Amino acid sequence: MLNSTLEVSHLCTSFFTDRGEVKAVDDVSLRVDKGQVVGIVGESGCGKSMVARSVMGLVKKPGKIVGGSIVLNGQELTSLDDKELCEVRGRDVSMVFQEPMTSLNPTMRVGRQVQEVVAIHEQVSKEQARQRTLEILSAVGIPEVEARYDAYPHELSGGLRQRVMIAMAMIMRPSLLIADEPTTALDATVEAQIIALLKRLAHTGTSVLIISHNLGVIAQLADYVYVMYAGRIVEKADVCELFDNPLHPYTHGLLGAVSSLRSQSKVLQTIPGVVPNLANLPAGCSFAPRCDRCMAACDSVRPELVTVGAGHELCCHLTKGVDVL
Amino acid sequence: MSDGLLEAYDLVKDFPLDRKRCVHAVGGVSLAVNAGETLAIVGESGCGKSTLGRLLIGALPPTSGEVRFRGHTITGLKEKDFSPYRRQLQLIFQDPYASLDPRMKVRDLIAEPLVTHKVCATKDEVTQRVLGLMESVGIPLDYLNRYPHQFSGGQRQRIGIARALALDPALIVCDEPVSALDVSVQNQILNLLNELQETRGLTYVFISHDLSVVRHISDRVCVMFLGKVMEVGPTEEVFHKARHPYTQFLLGSVLLPDPHQRGRQMRLLEGEPPSPVDPPSGCCFRTRCPYATELCARQEPALRKAGDAAVACHRLTE
Amino acid sequence: MDPSTGFDVLPMAEDEPGHVPASAAFDRIAYVLRRLARDHKTAIVSAVVIVLFVLGAVFAPVLTPYDYNDINLSQRLSPPSLEHLFGTDEGGRDILTRMLYGSRVSLIIGVVPTLLSIAAGTLIGMVAGYVGGKVDTVIMRVADVVMSFPSMLLAMVVMYTLGDGTINVFFTMVLVGWAGIARVVRSETLKLKEREYVEAARIMGVRPTRIMLRHLLPNCLPTIIVLFTLEVPSSILTESGLSFLGMGVQPPNASWGLMVSAGRVFLYHAPWLCFAPCLAIMVIVLAFNYLGDGLRDVLDPHLQSQ
Numbered sequence: 013m014l015n016s017t018l019e020v021s022h023l024c025t026s027f028f029t030d031r032g033e034v035k036a037v038d039d040v041s042l043r044v045d046k047g048q049v050v051g052i053v054g055e056s057g058c059g060k061s062m063v064a065r066s067v068m069g070l071v072k073k074p075g076k077i078v079g080g081s082i083v084l085n086g087q088e089l090t091s092l093d094d095k096e097l098c099e100v101r102g103r104d105v106s107m108v109f110q111e112p113m114t115s116l117n118p119t120m121r122v123g124r125q126v127q128e129v130v131a132i133h134e135q136v137s138k139e140q141a142r143q144r145t146l147e148i149l150s151a152v153g154i155p156e157v158e159a160r161y162d163a164y165p166h167e168l169s170g171g172l173r174q175r176v177m178i179a180m181a182m183i184m185r186p187s188l189l190i191a192d193e194p195t196t197a198l199d200a201t202v203e204a205q206i207i208a209l210l211k212r213l214a215h216t217g218t219s220v221l222i223i224s225h226n227l228g229v230i231a232q233l234a235d236y237v238y239v240m241y242a243g244r245i246v247e248k249a250d251v252c253e254l255f256d257n258p259l260h261p262y263t264h265g266l267l268g269a270v271s272s273l274r275s276q277s278k279v280l281q282t283i284p285g286v287v288p289n290l291a292n293l294p295a296g297c298s299f300a301p302r303c304d305r306c307m308a309a310c311d312s313v314r315p316e317l318v319t320v321g322a323g324h325e326l327c328c329h330l331t332k333g334v335d336v337l
Numbered sequence: 338m339s340d341g342l343l344e345a346y347d348l349v350k351d352f353p354l355d356r357k358r359c360v361h362a363v364g365g366v367s368l369a370v371n372a373g374e375t376l377a378i379v380g381e382s383g384c385g386k387s388t389l390g391r392l393l394i395g396a397l398p399p400t401s402g403e404v405r406f407r408g409h410t411i412t413g414l415k416e417k418d419f420s421p422y423r424r425q426l427q428l429i430f431q432d433p434y435a436s437l438d439p440r441m442k443v444r445d446l447i448a449e450p451l452v453t454h455k456v457c458a459t460k461d462e463v464t465q466r467v468l469g470l471m472e473s474v475g476i477p478l479d480y481l482n483r484y485p486h487q488f489s490g491g492q493r494q495r496i497g498i499a500r501a502l503a504l505d506p507a508l509i510v511c512d513e514p515v516s517a518l519d520v521s522v523q524n525q526i527l528n529l530l531n532e533l534q535e536t537r538g539l540t541y542v543f544i545s546h547d548l549s550v551v552r553h554i555s556d557r558v559c560v561m562f563l564g565k566v567m568e569v570g571p572t573e574e575v576f577h578k579a580r581h582p583y584t585q586f587l588l589g590s591v592l593l594p595d596p597h598q599r600g601r602q603m604r605l606l607e608g609e610p611p612s613p614v615d616p617p618s619g620c621c622f623r624t625r626c627p628y629a630t631e632l633c634a635r636q637e638p639a640l641r642k643a644g645d646a647a648v649a650c651h652r653l654t655e
Numbered sequence: 656m657d658p659s660t661g662f663d664v665l666p667m668a669e670d671e672p673g674h675v676p677a678s679a680a681f682d683r684i685a686y687v688l689r690r691l692a693r694d695h696k697t698a699i700v701s702a703v704v705i706v707l708f709v710l711g712a713v714f715a716p717v718l719t720p721y722d723y724n725d726i727n728l729s730q731r732l733s734p735p736s737l738e739h740l741f742g743t744d745e746g747g748r749d750i751l752t753r754m755l756y757g758s759r760v761s762l763i764i765g766v767v768p769t770l771l772s773i774a775a776g777t778l779i780g781m782v783a784g785y786v787g788g789k790v791d792t793v794i795m796r797v798a799d800v801v802m803s804f805p806s807m808l809l810a811m812v813v814m815y816t817l818g819d820g821t822i823n824v825f826f827t828m829v830l831v832g833w834a835g836i837a838r839v840v841r842s843e844t845l846k847l848k849e850r851e852y853v854e855a856a857r858i859m860g861v862r863p864t865r866i867m868l869r870h871l872l873p874n875c876l877p878t879i880i881v882l883f884t885l886e887v888p889s890s891i892l893t894e895s896g897l898s899f900l901g902m903g904v905q906p907p908n909a910s911w912g913l914m915v916s917a918g919r920v921f922l923y924h925a926p927w928l929c930f931a932p933c934l935a936i937m938v939i940v941l942a943f944n945y946l947g948d949g950l951r952d953v954l955d956p957h958l959q960s961q
Contacts, residue, residue, distance in 0.1 A: 030693075055519040056490075155608075169609055170382075199381035200546060201606040204590035208605060225519065228592030232599055251596045269524045270594045273549045280528050280553065283521035286489045396858045416860075423860045436851035440873040449869075450859040500855070 016083075017188050017219040018044040018067065018105075023080035025059075025066045034291045036062040036075065038243040044188060049210075049220045051234030051251070053227060053266075057287050059243040060223045064190045067221075068107050069097040085187055103133045106181035108174070110193040115177055116165040123149070123161030126180045133184055144183060152179045153209055171202035178209065182218070189213065190221045195229060207232055227270050231255060236323070239263050242288050242298035245317065249324040259326050261303045297329065305330060341369030342540055343426075343508055348392050348402035350385070360613050362388040364564035364621075365402070367640075370508065375534065375541040377555035377572070379548065379587070383613060385564040386544045390510040393542060394426035395419060406508075424454055427501040431513035433493035437485040443496055444481045447471065450503040470499040473536075474529060491522035498529065508540040516547060527554060548591055552576055560584050563613055563621040570646020580648045583622050620651065628652055690953040698949025701942035708939055712762050715755035723756035724748065724907045732925045742927040744917065750931050757909035758935065760821070764910070765891040765939075768828035773883055775829060776836025777875070781867050783837065784844030795841070798834035806831045807896055814902040824903050828890055836882055843875050877954035884947030888940035895936055911936050 025037035036059045044050045052060045065071050067082055069089065082089040084105055092100065109115045117125060123145055130141045142161075149157045152175045165173055174194060181189055191210060195203040210233060214220050222233055230237055230251070237254045239247040239262065247260040258264045265283040272281040285302040294300055300310040309329045317327045350363040363385040370376050370393075378386045391397040393404060395411050403412040411422045430436035437446055447467045450456075457463045468478055474495040485493055494514060501509050511530065515523040527550065533539060545551050551558060552572060559569040560583065568581040579585045589604030608625045611617050619637050623629040632651050640647045691698045711718065727747035735742040741750035783794040801809070813827040847853060848871070856866050895912030897903035904910040906917070911932040918928025 055521065172609070200548070201381065201586060201590045204592065205605050207592060226592070227520070227594040231594045231596045232592045255594070255596050266520060267594070269520050270549075272524070273553050278531065280524040282524040282528065286491060286522065287519065394858070396854070420860055423858075428855070428858050430851050430855060432851060436855050438852040438856075438870050438874070441869070449856065449861065453859055453861045453865070497855075500859075504859075 015045055016043050017046050017048075017085060018042075018221065019081075019083040020063070020067065021081050021083075023063065023066055023082065024078045025062050025071055025075060026078045027075045029074060029291070031291060035243050035293075036290060037066060039080070040240075040243075040245055041080075042238055042245070042248075044219045044221055046187075046219055047214065047217045049214045049222060049233055049235050051230040051237045052221070052223045052240055053225065053230045053237060054240035055225055055266075055287050057290065058240045059290070060240045061192050062243075063240075064107065064192050064221065064223055067190065068101060068105065069094075070107075099133070102129055102181075102186070103184045104186050105188040105190065106184070106186045107190040107192060108177050108181050108194045110196050113165075113170065113173065113197070116173060118165050120164075121162050122165055122168065122176045123163075126176065126183060129180055129183050145179075148179045148183045149176070152176075152182070153205070154179070169202075170198050171205060174198060174202075174206055175209070178206075178213075182213065186218070188219045188221065190223070192223045193225070194222070196224070196226070203229075227266065239266075242293055243290055244298065244327065245325075246299065246327045247325070248317075249321075253321070253324055257321075257324075259320060259324070259330075260299075260328050261305050261330075262299050265302075297327075342372040342407060343370040343393060343542075344405045345369075345393060346403050346405070348389065348404065349400045350388050350392055350397065351400045354614065358614055361564050361616055362613060363392060363399075364616070366561075366564075366566055367402075368559060368566065368569060370540060370542055372507075372540055373534075373538055374556040375543050375554055377543045377545060377551040377558045378561060379545055379551050379558060380561035381546060381587075381610070383563075383610070384561045385613070386561050387512055389561070390428070390512050390542060390544050394428055394508070394510050395422065396428065420454070424450075424504040425507045427504065427506040427509045429494075429497055429501050429509060429511045429514045432517055433490050433497055434485075434517075436497055437493055439485055442482050442484060443471070443476070446485070446496060447499045447503055450500060454504060456504065466503070467499075470502055473502070473533070474499045489522075490518050491525060494518065494526055495529070498526075498533070502533070502537070505537075506539070508542065510542045510544065512544045513546070514543075515550060516545065523550070530554065548576075548588065560587065563611060563616055565621055566640060566649060567622065568646060568648045569640070570644070570648075574645050578644065578646075580643050580646065580653060581622075581650050582626050582628055582652070620649070687950070687953050691949050695945075695949030695952060697945045701945040701949070704938060704942040705946065708758055708935075708942075709762065711755050712758040715752070715759065719749065719752040719755060721749040721752040723753050723909050725752075732921065732928075734925070735927055741931040742925070744914075744928050745921060745925075750914075750927065753909040753914060754911070754931055754935055757911050757914060757932065760904055760908065760910040761891050761894060761912075761936075761939075764821070764824060764828070764894040765887045768825045768832065769883060769886045769890045771825065771829045772832030773836055773879060773886065776833040777840045777872075777879060779833060780837035780840030781844050781871055781875070784841040785848060785863060785867055785871065791841075794837070798837050801831065801834040802838075806893065810893060810897060811900065811902060814897060821904060824894060824897060827897075828893055831893070832886065832890070836886070839878065839882060840875060843878050844871055847871050847874050877950075881947050881951045881954065884943050884950060888943040891936065891940060891943075 021041045023037055023040045024035065027034040027036055040063055042050065052063060054060045062071070066077050067089070071077060077090055084100065089097070089100065116122065126149065127141045127145045130136060130144055146157050146161060149160065154160050154172060154175050160168070168176065194210070195206050198206060207229060210220060210222070222229065224230055234251050237249060237251050238245050239260065241262050247254070247263050254263065255267065258267050262283070268281040269283060283302055288294070288298055288301070294311065296312045297310045297315050300306045303310065307329060313329070315327050315329050317325045318331045320326045320331055346367050348363055348366045351359040351361055353359045366389055378389060380386045388397065392399050395404065399412060403410050405411065406422055406425065411419060444467055447470055448463050451463050451466055457466060467481070471478055471481070476492065476495050476499065485496065488496065515526050518526060530541070531554065534541060543551065543555055555572050557570065558572050558575045560567045560575065560581065562583050568575060568584045575584060576588065579588055586604050586606045590606070606625055611621060611624050617624050619635050620633040623633040626633065630651070638649045638651045640649045641653060643653055725748055730743050730747040732745055733739060733743045739749050739751065741754065743749055744753070779794055783791040809831050810827045813830060814823060817823040817826065853866060853870050856870055894903055894910065895915065898910045898912030899916040901916065904913050906913065914932040915929050921928050
């Protein structure tokens with residue numbers, strides 16, 4: 013058995029618009045080991061959700077995967093056709109979305125919706141499918157499952173709906189669960205519950221790829237973290253290493269922004285400027301216009317990922333010759 | 338409560354659902370906002386904090402109760418009599434995408450309150466005022482004739498702030514002004530709000546669900562649950578000595594951005610949130626409270642002084 | 656410039672893919688045409704067809720050597736020939752000429768009453784939607800009553816009461832047409848009314864009339880434009896129907912409906928009398944419908960993306 017559940021290498025996903033190609037995901041490689049929780053963190057529009065959609069084969073037109081490979085449990089996904097992808101989705105890899113309000117069919121009882129997933133992938137009797145649905149619903153912490161089975165989505169709270177979504181994603185025991193901002197639409201107390209649930213799932217051996225803009229979620233859940241900026245990975249490291257020793261000026265700025273909120277200082281630390289437009293990126297490092305440590309090379313030469321420590325890679329010109337930060 | 342700039346007395350707001358039932362969005366809130374301070378209202382979605390914010394500035398008529406601004410009752414006034422207060426009480430919206438008319442230029446968006454209240458005599462004066470406002474919120478002046486969709490979220494929020502400042506208000510209700518923004522941009526806006534408060538002597542009512550933002554920006558905090566005030570007091574006191582069980586749970590569920598603190602026992606709230614259509618008897622938090630007793634079901638706890646704060650919980654007397 | 660505000664790297668709209676240049680109305684029209692040309696070629700063809708019809712109506716006297724009422728009994732019911740491209744009718748009048756002149760009536764009747772009903776319907780619908788309550792209930796019940804009658808039947812009743820003539824046709828068609836438009840505009844208003852920017856205007860104390868004019872109307876406009884293109888053909892059909900039944904335009908004036916009506920007697924031995932005006936009605940109705948479909952696709956998502 014392979015050690016890695018998911019291995020993405022040099023993935024490029026582009027959108028073809030009136031104004032030319034927009035690289036939403038640009039040369040992204042990442043790896044999720046068995047039972048590992050991997051986080052992707054970045055601001056809106058950095059392409060983190062597009063990585064997830066690419067893995068799921070859910071890139072919509074005018075978007076397209078233009079290069080790279082996605083290997084799930086030793087199987088190459090980019091060469092599969094739609095029908096084969098459908099079989100992989102839900103069985104080997106599944107996804108939880110941000111919006112538990114719109115991800116469920118409002119006219120169908122939730123139990124039936126979860127059960128449907130089993131029916132698609134396996135030949136089982138109705139009674140068996142129902143039994144398995146009830147099991148998974150109680151496994152994700154839904155109280156009074158028998159009653160909830162016949163409830164409609166609108167009768168459930170946001171937290172319960174997200175639990176139903178997770179149940180639906182987990183019922184086939186996929187080897188990889190992708191969670192795209194699973195708690196962003198939820199309240200703080202519910203968010204904590206869902207994070208605890210995902211933690212528990214990871215302990216049962218499921219690999220989890222968690223995508224979030226919330227550093228709290230990443231810090232609490234992920235073992236290994238990729239930081240994305242403008243479609244590229246700018247830094248990757250073990251979670252403790254990343255939070256203790258952030259090397260990329262962007263990671264540094266993000267963590268500074270969050271930690272200064274918790275400090276007593278009156279003026280908060282910010283990253284100047286705005287997230288750049290993917291259609292019009294600078295020639296060199298995408299972060300250069302916002303970077304306070306920008307050098308001459310940054311404007312013209314694009315940096316590559318360089319290993320700077322054990323499992324710690326960085327995409328920044330500061331690595332060259334200079335003692336980083 | 339007499340030195341307050343804005344005072345609310347027993348505000349109630351019900352939204353009718355059908356002939357028999359209604360949503361009890363705000364159920365009897367009394368509070369005072371002091372001049373120059375930032376009062377944060379925190380709570381989870383559906384706790385009535387946004388409704389309360391709109392009741393405070395008279396954007397919604399309360400079902401009962403009243404609001405006083407500098408001692409004058411502003412509830413139940415006719416449009417004409419309310420107009421001077423309207424200029425003093427403004428609102429900043431959560432969603433910078435939805436709150437700006439997509440078909441209006443920045444110039445017209447910011448000028449609209451000036452034109453509506455006939456503040457300026459000439460068109461030139463309006464333009465001068467608009468330019469001044471743009472400068473104070475950090476929008477470059479040459480973007481005067483751009484449309485909202487040409488700006489990013491943070492920049493739109495600046496336009497919204499400029500519009501709220503146009504009439505030189507005394508108090509601004511900020512309804513989740515940064516929750517739709519990215520972390521790095523969020524801090525820019527918070528810094529701007531702080532700076533404006535200092536230079537213009539503004540008073541804020543800051544509505545948010547994000548406790549770390551609230552802790553940074555506010556002087557006092559009011560914790561709401563299901564339309565009622567659970568706890569209100571100075572920020573440091575509430576964060577360090579949370580007395581109400583709900584406040585404790587809320588603080589306990591913050592996800593710390595520190596992987597070394599993973600072992601920290603998170604306090605998870607059990608059960609489902611009660612419905613605002615049919616709230617529980619007595620204390621509205623009792624169905625989820627681990628300390629609930631028979632007394633909590635029978636009698637609604639009143640806000641009682643505890644240290645510098647006030648807390649609505651029966652446990653406090655023991 | 657203060658670096659913390661970050662405007663030096665502002666992603667301006669020109670760089671954004673699929674953005675709408677809004678700097679001028681002209682740009683917006685150019686954008687709509689570009690989108691139509693890419694995704695809705697039929698709509699562009701339709702627009703060309705409509706323009707051709709309009710030009711034909713305007714330049715009718717230049718385009719044909721005959722007058723629409725040149726009776727020439729020696730040439731009665733002659734089939735299409737080089738001299739008379741679409742043949743002649745029972746009075747020996749050139750059918751092409753009568754069609755060109757008739758298109759004036761049909762196009763004016765298609766466009767003017769539609770504009771009037773859209774103006775009336777928009778006003779009524781917006782007031783009903785924005786004010787709500789009893790006003791809304793009363794207006795909408797009246798609209799329901801109007802809409803519950805088959806429009807042709809209602810039009811016939813009104814025409815019968817008022818007597819025939821072009822002005823009366825206008826009046827009738829507005830009376831029948833406003834209700835449907837009011838319904839659509841009302842539902843659009845109800846949707847827009849809940850938008851935060853309308854609430855923002857209310858909180859600033861902007862008067863309702865100004866909110867309707869400045870905020871609601873401009874944002875309803877794409878819907879109204881589409882409604883217009885879909886209503887024009889139905890007006891043309893209503894006019895044709897009324898004239899066909901002898902209640903609309905009176906001879907010797909020409910209108911397409913009237914021509915079909917007059918030609919039906921000779922359907923067996925001189926089918927060209929009906930053929931040409933029927934074809935014209937079909938083509939213009941289809942053209943407006945295709946244009947409306949195209950515009951709906953181009954204008955609607957653009958509004959949502961904003």
